[in-house]
Amino acid sequence: MDAQKVDMFIMSNGKYFESHQIAQIRERLMSMDENKWVMIQSVPLKDPQTALIISIFLGSYGIDRFYIGDTGLGVGKLLTCGGLGIWAIVDWFNIQSATRQKNFEKLQQFLY
Amino acid sequence: MSLTRNRFYSFLIMSCVAGYAWLWYASTTASSTTVCLSKKITRIPCPSCGTTRSVAALFHGQFTAALYWNPLGLVVFLILLISPCWLLWDTLKRRQSLWNSYLQAEKILRKKSVAIPLIILVLANWIWNICKHL
Numbered sequence: 272m273d274a275q276k277v278d279m280f281i282m283s284n285g286k287y288f289e290s291h292q293i294a295q296i297r298e299r300l301m302s303m304d305e306n307k308w309v310m311i312q313s314v315p316l317k318d319p320q321t322a323l324i325i326s327i328f329l330g331s332y333g334i335d336r337f338y339i340g341d342t343g344l345g346v347g348k349l350l351t352c353g354g355l356g357i358w359a360i361v362d363w364f365n366i367q368s369a370t371r372q373k374n375f376e377k378l379q380q381f382l383y
Numbered sequence: 384m385s386l387t388r389n390r391f392y393s394f395l396i397m398s399c400v401a402g403y404a405w406l407w408y409a410s411t412t413a414s415s416t417t418v419c420l421s422k423k424i425t426r427i428p429c430p431s432c433g434t435t436r437s438v439a440a441l442f443h444g445q446f447t448a449a450l451y452w453n454p455l456g457l458v459v460f461l462i463l464l465i466s467p468c469w470l471l472w473d474t475l476k477r478r479q480s481l482w483n484s485y486l487q488a489e490k491i492l493r494k495k496s497v498a499i500p501l502i503i504l505v506l507a508n509w510i511w512n513i514c515k516h517l
Binding site: 331342344350353356360 | 386398401402405420429430431432434455488489505
């Protein structure tokens with residue numbers, strides 16, 4: 272794929288991924304076919320900061336886990352008052368990297 | 384951190400142990416200690432407040448009392464009963480049927496036709512919880 276397009280994608284979507292994943296994503300995008308570009312752009316990526324805000328205010332109801340697409344864990348969190356309050360607090364610190372990881376997994380379906 | 388099969392199994396073991404430990408702790412102490420962040424901060428009970436009392440009532444065979452405390456207790460009770468047996472079965476047979484069913488259940492829950500009625504049910508239960516002053 273065109274280097275300019277790939278760099279544009281990395282620039283505008285870099286915050287959705289872990290920094291150590293960026294190089295790998297760039298490499299894969301460069302070697303990819305041009306006609307997948309539209310699909311790559313339409314991958315629904317979740318914002319880690321939004322996830323953090325949701326986690327702080329609605330974390331004990333599991334809404335943050337539902338938001339990033341971890342439906343099963345969300346149900347678990349909802350049923351246990353946010354894991355007896357402990358899991359809710361752990362997730363305040365954990366949710367951003369979990370969101371980035373989830374984004375990477377979503378993108379990976381198209382990369383390989 | 385992404386959820387892989389082994390992480391899921393260890394997480395489930397941990398939460399089952401924590402669940403039974405919490406039940407044991409709650410049954411030995413007479414005063415009702417709350418760990419619910421929502422209730423502590425805002426004094427409004429969360430949708431699953433009363434689940435401990437509900438599960439404890441179910442273990443004593445008081446079905447109607449359990450339903451009164453919180454119908455979600457029934458779901459938690461079933462998970463607490465079934466998942467350790469299923470885990471043991473999977474370990475002995477060296478299969479991953481529980482993990483596969485978990486993924487399947489997640490897929491079903493994401494469907495709008497299933498999710499929206501469930502959300503409405505949970506919200507209704509929440510309103511009932513607030514009315515009951517749990």
